[in-house]
Amino acid sequence: MNDEVIRIEGLKKHFAMGSGWFTALNGIDLSFRRGEFAGLIGPSGSGKTTLLNIIGTLDVPSEGKAIILGESVGNLSAGASASIRKSQLGFIFQSYNLFQVYTVFENVEFPLLLQKIDASKRKKMVLDALEWVGLTDKMKSKPAQLSGGESQRVAIARSMVKRPAIVLADEPTANLDAANSHNILQTMEKLNRELQTTFIFATHDDKVIGYVRRKIFLFDGKVAKDERIEQN
């Protein structure tokens, strides 16, 4: 079990809604190993984004445990959870969330700036990351000058540049056409295999589901099915 990066036990999450409570997650038990390429699959409101947010230490459980890289999310201070996100977690968002005033290079460089990595090493790491996603020639462009597919590839480079243990991708293909979706999924799969980074997707996109090697179906805040695809 040394490869285990995420362990979730009896996880519940409630949100205040009007005078009552809405249960987004209702007793989740899951475990993820290093290098997994997994998808949290389910319709809107099934709890996949909430689960992703808790794994990403952006939210805390109401009940149960979520242990990320050996740290219990519910017990982390703001500084400690920020530190995990800074060094060990990468995020990819549906609408890319790139900084519009930065160039591609600066966007990808950002996580390394937070880690105070020195300039020469930083530059090399950024160029490596841009090469992974095939955007070296666009490094001086601003996000507004990029297509959706290119923007998402920048977001992938930004999430991967610090070589995180886990990358969390929330509907990464929702705004992309089929060709671009396949392109970025192939990129992520390649990085997953080469760097042994754990990828967890929250999705209901069939294209993504076709790529993941573990499918976790969520329904009404519970795990309805958890199936692993045998690798060829």
Next chain:
Amino acid sequence: MLAFKLALRNILGAGLRTWLNVIVLSFSFIIIIWLKGLLEGWDRQARNDMIKWEIGGGQYWHAAYDPFDPFTLSDSHGTIPDVLNDSVNNGSIVPVLLSQGTIYPNGRMQSVLIKGISPEQEVLALPSSKLKSDGVDIPAIIGRSMAESTQLKEGEYVTVRWRDKNGTFDATEIKISAIFETNVPTVDVGQVWLPIDIVREMMLLPGEATLLITDREGWQSADTDEWVFKDQETLLSDIETIIKAKSFVGIIIWAILLMMAMLAVFDTQVLSIFRRQKEIGTYVALGMTRGQVVKLFTIEGAMHSVLAALVAAVYGIPLLALQAIRGISIPVESKDFGIAMAAKLYPVYSLALISGTIIIVLLVTTIVSYWPSRKIARLNPTEALRGRIQ
């Protein structure tokens, strides 16, 4: 350091929005400094002129003398104390004898203050050498304002009437030997300067004086029962009060400008936090604490002032320097202010004024940047990431 780097990157990246704010702020910088420099220049010029033309290094007043009560003039004179005689003889103290009188310019009657002063004196800037008598006429000098109000011209004669120490009226003709230009109305308006020896003869007060004006600051006071020393600061206190009162309007304008500048920053900050929620969420997701994001936004706001100071320096230094050298013309009506005011005012921009203004604006900008940024600390990052307005 990282926060500064990111803040600079963010505000420069914001382009036109940043530069509009920076330009508005830089105007505020320049106008605040200009306004304060003008008041400072006026203050300094008024003080200098008062010292040069009227106050000298300080004055001994006869104990009965009250400048605000003309009835005291008939009694406020005395012989010069022995301890000051040497200073009077070597010219470092100049005695002035005051008396009330009346002149009759062009058939009109006008009350005047007759002031006797030595033609040889060099303590005050008055052209007293023009009071040297040719043995025929009694020379008198008056200021430009007095000449205009009485319509007297150089070389003209006018009758002057006075009462001597016994209360006896007498009159004679005096000749306007010179009309002098001064910014100090208190040596000009309603005054006629005559040689002190002649005034003493007129008043039957040989060797006496009302005021003894010293030539330098820091004169050692030697109060006697009859003479009281008034130092420069005491004598300038009235003008200081007037300038302070006039400065009040300046302070209001200064406050309005400062508020305008602050509003620009505050507005930008509020709008930023409203519009940049997704960006704030992304910062948190990428590993910044909410405190760091608050700091980043605060620095961004404050950095507008830094950029504004730099922009203001580019066009402001030559502009303000030019004004400091060439001065600012003041309209004639400004004489109504009643205090020393030159036709041209030369603003004074001290290092303290400039650095003080920059520090105040920076400080206030930082506060108004921080104020709305605190909201970030309360944002839910998962909601912010989706760009939902909270």
